[in-house]
Amino acid sequence: MESAATLTRLDEPKLYRPRRPERSPFYAVLHQFFDRITREYEQRFERTFGPLRGIVPKTIERFFGCGLPEGGFARVRCDACGNETLVAFSCKQRGFCPSCSAKRAALWAEFVRQEVIRPVPHRHLVFALPKILRPAFRHRRRLLPKLALCAWKALSSFLREDTGGDALPAAIVSIQTAGEFLNGHPHLHVLAPAGTFRADGGFVHSPLRRRCSSGPLSGQRPGPASQGADDLAGTGRADENMATLRISCLRRRGDSRHPGCTS
Numbered sequence: 001m002e003s004a005a006t007l008t009r010l011d012e013p014k015l016y017r018p019r020r021p022e023r024s025p026f027y028a029v030l031h032q033f034f035d036r037i038t039r040e041y042e043q044r045f046e047r048t049f050g051p052l053r054g055i056v057p058k059t060i061e062r063f064f065g066c067g068l069p070e071g072g073f074a075r076v077r078c079d080a081c082g083n084e085t086l087v088a089f090s091c092k093q094r095g096f097c098p099s100c101s102a103k104r105a106a107l108w109a110e111f112v113r114q115e116v117i118r119p120v121p122h123r124h125l126v127f128a129l130p131k132i133l134r135p136a137f138r139h140r141r142r143l144l145p146k147l148a149l150c151a152w153k154a155l156s157s158f159l160r161e162d163t164g165g166d167a168l169p170a171a172i173v174s175i176q177t178a179g180e181f182l183n184g185h186p187h188l189h190v191l192a193p194a195g196t197f198r199a200d201g202g203f204v205h206s207p208l209r210r211r212c213s214s215g216p217l218s219g220q221r222p223g224p225a226s227q228g229a230d231d232l233a234g235t236g237r238a239d240e241n242m243a244t245l246r247i248s249c250l251r252r253r254g255d256s257r258h259p260g261c262t263s
Helices: 004-011 025-044 055-064 098-116 131-139 141-163 224-235
Strands: 073-077 084-088 122-128 172-178 184-193 195-197 203-205 244-248
Touching (some): 122 141, 141 172, 141 195, 184 195
Parallel strands (some): 122 244
């Protein structure tokens, strides 16, 4: 049995402890070398990675003040005991600051789970580009939303055909511009129901077992990933061990557009 002293300690309020981002290796490397990168970027990196966008220095500058009183803070006071502490503001940078990105990702995932997706099987799909087409998106980022639209039209066309009706498909599309090793690799991550929805709210499952020789998803690579998607659809678990289907939406030879894509 727990002692009274242990129970008392559990009831005590937790103290706020600053996370000290300036002590992390990530912060130290950026703080030491970012000025040099901006000076040498045009000569050393622009040809490979494209021009340095104006948002990059702004993002770094805000990150340098994240979690530090020098970047702004709020004074928090306890009405019961009168104790006061300073809580540093966060930078709220999406996709860069490790702390803020983790919080935003957790909140977004919870929002999607509770408010957006329905309790039906889902699939995780990846739309990748051939290497020959990637430089076009590196230097013309305005094409990225069109790439997402192209993938959505291809996927929705396939799902409607696969379920044999005019049911409504759905998907969440996330645009990514870098690969695993931070190389330039524009691609799309898609979370989509494993089927379509009827007007009455019913769900029509898409087995995805057949191999398509033509059509919107003709770039599908056969292999264990497709079988994994079938297994996932059979279990009905949308958030565990999602199979990844690597799909090439644009092809190198011939007409580079699938029927569902627009220029």
